[in-house]
Amino acid sequence: MTTFSLSRRALLQASLLGSAATLLPSISFAATMEDWALPVDIEAARLEAEVYTSYGMPATWANYGEVMERMAATYNFTYTHHDTDMSSMEEILKFDAERNNPVGISGDIGILFGPVAEARGVVPNYLPPNADKLPASLKSATGGWVATFTGVPAIIVNTDVVKNVPRSWEDLLKPEYTGLISAVDASGMGGTQMATFIAWAYAFGGSATDLAPGAEFARKLVPQMAGGSSTSLTMERGEVPIQIKYDFNCIAQAAALKEKGINCEVIIPQGTIYAPSAIQVNRYNLEKMNIAKLMLDFVLSDEAQIAFAKFGARPIRWVLGDLELPAEARTSWLPDELYKDVIQVEDWSAIDVSALAQYWVDNVVNG
Structure with missing residues (x-):
């Protein structure tokens, strides 16, 4: 197995797409859209897996590398x-865009974007057997995506630079942190940013359908935000020493920087939320439909859910109380008591991405 990955959130390079397309294996049959309704053909999936192209799910993102290794085994x-x-x-x-020349098989998305993928028509009418383990709001009504694991919007701080560590969302408003906090933009492209905005709404007395308290806080926080990017490098250099990310990314970042002798602390603020991620598969990639179906099912298996947990991402079935995790799968987790006040959003399907993004623009950017 070989893995090639560009850094998450990097721009797509046309030259890479061209080379990836030439690597696609030939399949001995011509699949049709109707074939999405058929069960997985394991033998066909083995052939299709020889070259697996994904978007936004590198090996280091929530442990997708091990998930794929376990599926292959x-x-x-x-x-x-x-x-x-x-x-x-x-x-x-x-x-x-690539519907006439499909390359990607699957992608990791924030759960808010599952309905967007459905409306755009890019996901198939296929739900895998393991989707039965999820409630309706954590999977597509028609097919093509399922929830996988959860992230909790959290704060990571370079404590070599910031000696007085902020302990809450409200602490970030203190003048001493001006220009030190990573930017948040919930205008519609990324699930982490939008989940963070929703977390702020809950933290200050609102909800997923009452965003006004979150917008009020965001307007105050924007002047505190740094101009630099939210990366391990800017954290390491102390350029952006306070960053807002999902907890599992904070945990991984802190561990990597510790190996370089840089000290960080991860804070789970009161009033934050469990924000599920999901995996979607490409309806147009008929030549890869069997490995896509297999992946859509496998991410909800015990093996994959344990792999996510090992990275620090709390697997969706564990959050739902449907999975016992071995102790070794939780060694990278923060203490459970830090999560005692984390909120579970009751119905993600009730949140409209476009409306949320427009609310951010109207009430934060232009507010």
């Missing part, structure tokens, strides 16, 4: 993984 196939980093909306637009 379970079904006895070999593969080469190519990934290009994108935001949720970029993935959907890419699936749509």
Whole structure:
């Protein structure tokens, strides 16, 4: 197995797409859209897996590398993984743009973007058997995407630079943090940013359908935000020493920087939320439909859910109380008591991405 990955959130390079397209294996039959209704053909999936192209799900994102390794071992196939980093909306637009020459098989998206993918018509009418483990709001009504694991909007701080660590969302408003906090933009391209906005709404007395308290806080926080990017490098250099990310990314970033002798602390603010991620598969990639179906099912297996947990991402079935995790799968987790006040949003399907993005523009950017 070989994995190729550009950094997550990097722009798509046309030259990479061209080379990836030439690697697609030939399939001995011509699949049709109607074939999405058929069960997985495992033998066909083994052939299709030889070159696996994804968007926004590199090996290092929530442990997708191990997920793919476990799937290959379970079904006895070999593969080469190519990934290009994108935001949720970029993935959907890419699936749509390449409909006549499909390359991507799957992509990791924030759960808010599942209905967007459905409306755009880029996901198939296929739900895998393991989708039965999820409630209706955590999977597509018609098919093509399922929730996988959860991220909790959190704060990571370079404590070598910031000695007085902020302990809450409200603490970030203190003048001493001006220009030190990573920017948040919930205008519609990425799930992490939008989930953070929703978390602020809950933290200050609102909800997913009452965003006004979150917008009020965001307007105050915007002047505090740094101009630099939210990366490990800017954290390491102390250029943006306070960053807002999902907890599992904070945990991984802190561990990597510790190996370089840089000290960080991860804060789970009161009033934050469990924000599920999901995996979508490309309706137009008929030549890869069997490995797509297999992936859509496998991410909800015990093996894949444990792999996500090992990275620090709390798997969706565990959050739902449907999975017992071995102790070794939780070694990178923060203490459970830090999560005692984390909120579960009751119905993600009730949140409209376009409306939320427009609310941010109207009430934060132009507010």
